[in-house]
Amino acid sequence: MSLGSIAHLQYYFARTGLLDGRAGQNVKRKENGQMDIPKVNIRSSSQRFDDPAEVEEESELLYEAMKEEGEEIMLPPTVSTYSNRPIYVPPPPSQQTMKRELVDSLENALHALHAIEASENSSKGEEDLGQGFYELEGLNVLDATTLAIRAARQYYTQHPNAQRLNSIKPDNQLRNELYDVLEVLKTAAGRNFSGGFREHERLSILVWVSDIGMMIDQEAKLDDQERRSRRQWQWLDGSNWHDCDPTNRELDFISFLQYSADIPENDRISKLGDEFWLSLVDGRQLIKLHNAAVKKSKRQFGYIEKCHDDVAKPYRRAENLRFWLKAAELRFETKLKLEVMATVSATDESTRTLKDFESTVLAWAKGVRLDLTKDWNGDEEKKLHARARSLALASPTGSPKKPFSTSGSPLKESLKADVGEIDPHNISP
Missing domain, CATH: 1.10.418.10 (Calponin-like domain)
Structure with missing residues (x-):
């Protein structure tokens, strides 16, 4: 028997008087010689504690009465001990679901950065945007980037083929990049986003988004190689x-x-x-x-x-x-x-x-x-890979076919002069 069942039996025996009367060890003798057997409060099988509310109400009244008399009483066990509620554990998300969430969150972070740059470019030569605008846009970037970091960590830790992903990007490298981006967000939030995001902060987030997109793109290339080899599988078609x-x-x-x-x-x-x-x-x-x-x-x-x-x-x-x-x-x-x-x-x-x-x-x-x-089989994988490749090309240093240049980029022309030569894989906030 479980401990919960034993507790219920003890409470039931004490409540109905079985321990005092039926067992006989606590029976008292009256002055006239008759036996003083306490009245047993036993209900019929149709009147037992079927209603949990009735059990709770009677237990509270009994406890209050004993408390007024100064006596100590053990609280009755709860009714939930009887209920056997199975705990539903949802299955882990599939690789396709995790990849879709990761690509969506990366695109949201990229759009949040572009929204700040578009607002600053449209307000050039005018009055300052104000601290309220910087805080609002900063929180938007903070939320979007944090969700992207969470999706990237989930995708890497719950990937069904971790060995392939580790061959593309080692675990410690990915973890260091996540910590670097979190440190950038922490620094910007520590100053209450005063003056908005700095250029090197935007670049570090942008490069991180591009690196994750490149990782998914390289994984897609490996999948394409396997897909070509699977054309020889006659049973698949x-x-x-x-x-x-x-x-x-x-x-x-x-x-x-x-x-x-x-x-x-x-x-x-x-x-x-x-x-x-x-x-x-x-x-x-x-x-x-x-x-x-x-x-x-x-x-x-x-x-x-x-x-x-x-x-x-x-x-x-x-x-x-x-x-x-x-x-x-x-x-x-x-x-x-x-x-x-x-x-x-x-x-x-x-x-x-x-x-x-x-x-x-x-x-x-x-x-x-x-x-x-x-x-x-599935066409959605191809669409996700195409979106991931566009993310890989978003950074000015992200693609090997796209040399570092600030011309035509939303980043300011003075980026090199202000920041210097930046290694995209070793950016300190």
């Missing part, structure tokens, strides 16, 4: 399988996974034929196929780390199959039904068992194939 048996597509997908898992050619489906299904009953090759599918997906998690290589005992083959079934359910959300012990003991004469096993493997292949197809 549904137009190739209109007039074919549906199982042929799944068999081609299994053959693709075998090639990716470096399974010897003599053990592949193209060589074994009907004996291929019997070679899978020990579970070792199925685990390799599962790990190969995870490696080919965008979200590389859910590997099967261990399996039994020595499959002389039936229970080891059964555990390998159970590992594979559970991993398919957790990683690819494909729930399969299989008689495990009958499968591991199957022989060439077990026709029905092997047919059921074959159907299970084909159902697994279809579920995994649909999951990978959903990962790699």
